[in-house]
Amino acid sequence: MSCRAVGRELNLSHTAIRLIAKHGATGEVKDRSRTGRPRKTDAREDRALFRMARRNPSLNSVQLQDLWRPFQRPPTSTVRRRLHAAGLRARRPVRRPLLTARHKTGSTKLVHSKAGVEN
Known part of the structure; x- marks a missing residue:
């Protein structure tokens, strides 16, 4: 049946x-456990990679590969797969000006008012 x-x-x-x-x-x-090639890294090494990627978000996979396991050098594809599986994907940071025109005029007015200078 x-x-x-x-x-x-x-x-x-x-x-x-x-x-x-x-x-x-x-x-x-x-x-049950299945047959297949054993993983090159264990969970502890993977967590170390995730920590490095979070601390240095501007590093690419080749740079992380050099820092992560410098003497064994796993392939960059392994590094990318591990990061992708952990939800860490490449993001381009948004570039913004440090000071906008409004900031500059506001700070200039503040300095002049403190110094007693009139426009």
């Missing part, structure tokens, strides 16, 4: 039936 048929009879979703079957077989419901 399929999971869907059992689910219909017990008034449960087929996903719940699948999880119950998995728990009965393995004793737990978390996913």
Whole structure:
């Protein structure tokens, strides 16, 4: 009998039936480990990269690569993937003038009023 048929009879979703079957077989419901190449970095190294990227938002992936693991140098694509997965994406900072014309006239008036100079 399929999971869907059992689910219909017990008034449960087929996903719940699948999880119950998995728990009965393995004793737990978390996913089993899969085969594949192991990751080059662990969670601690990834957090260090995220900290560096937040502290120095103007650095690009090549510069972060040099700072992050200077002796092992992971590929820049790995650096970009890790940052992207953490939600850290490249942003161009907004450039604004330090002082607008209004600031300049206001500060000039303030200086003149303090010095007792009239326009």
